[in-house]
Amino acid sequence: MKLTDIQYVWNRIFFDKKPAEGIAIFRILLGTLTLFTFFQDALRLEDFWGPFAIQSVETGLKNYHFPILNIFQYFKLSYSVLYSLIAVQFISLMCFTLGFKTRFFSIIAFILLVSFQQRNINMLSSADLLLRIMFFIMMFAPSANVLSLDSFFAKKKGKPLAKDVAPWAHRLIQIQIAVVYISTIIAKSKGETWLDGSAVYYSTRLVDLTRFPVPFLLDWKWFLTLSTWLTLIIEFSLGTLIFIKEFKKPLIFIGIIFHLGIEYMMTIPTFEILMIFGLLAMFELKDYRVFIDFLRLKYKKKFTP
């Protein structure tokens, strides 16, 4: 193998032009979910972010011994400042989701997302981390070339945006999702409860994480053991085999069922939905255009007299 061969493969993976629909759909899904999560937190803004919150800005900063992005540290926190920042974040997230001035608003949304999260990092979970990472990638992604207000206005001006783009951002998202599964498998392989089959038993006995009751099944030892080992097999497959074309679609389907199952049983807000959106980003990039074209055709047929 030569260095040029590596360069060729690298360019093929990250820079060969592909349909832009995939990353645009992911932008809409990510924006909608982030908006909802932000709305959830805003319902308890006094406790989480306010001047008299459960943790003051000064105390929050004691979590770090290095510089961090947190614009709260530059203001004397008052409700007027807080409400203004919340309003700006809502507008930014809306614009990002709709694809209006997408690059600008995605940067604003990222800065505020990180700032609001760093305001009280002790209440965050993996879902928040994954949201931050996805926004970090999306800030520079060509995610508004289709299915966006930007593309609509550009077309109106007679300067349509390119419908095929370098898919590096979409690839990074796909790799990140796979890495989540691989990392969790590596970490779980060091725990004896995952190997002896009792991990699902202990996870489902944590009362603060329980959502809906599951009759019978979770009281059967054989089912608990089976579901523990199936979790490992599914997560391993979703991190590795999903890149093989023949396995991709069945695995995405299994992965979605798997996450919906956890979503039903356990109260782990945002994470399962975000992983489902991540799985929806794992299709072949050309499939998204086929899907959008199918919808367009259906829509046209329905509304054309």
Place this chain on the structure above:
Amino acid sequence: MYKFQQFWCIILRVKKITINLFIVLNLLMMARAQFDKKSPLINFVYTPITFVQNYFSMWRGWEMFAPNPLRTNQYVDAKITFKDGEKIIWDFPRPSNNSLLARYMWGERYRKYTSDALRLDSKKFLWKDAAIFVMKSIKETHPNKQPIEVKLRRRWLDIPNWNKEFILHGELPKNEYKTYEYYTLQIKSL
């Protein structure tokens, strides 16, 4: 015209190099979760990336329920003493004490904060703020009473080994929660 084309070529080249650097940065950040965090070699190699990870809080670790799920139901509550001698227990909005909607909308935030941070000795610096928060919340529900002391308490109940005592889904072990008072805030000292 030729000069403009040459300039445009340079711009495109710089753009591609920047994107390549951004891709490499992200891949390295993803890979770091697999390395030993205490390794001096890794930390040295990652020096330029550490700043980005710190600044944007991009430390990527995916260890939910790993290596083992928690085997303890645990939370933090507060014991409040009023000036008239009455004592009450105040609970943070725990998911299991809340409605389905509240549990989903914000319960997990409080659980995470109390169980994974406020409970710990390594997060001692959070205790005073939390006790003040409790005191303020109490004043809203008991406006005519004067709290003089807030005590934060760790409460925990082990989930027994399933071979010794099998707990049905949605139920708790028969034992009582254990309690340890770990922080006291005297209100007059404020």
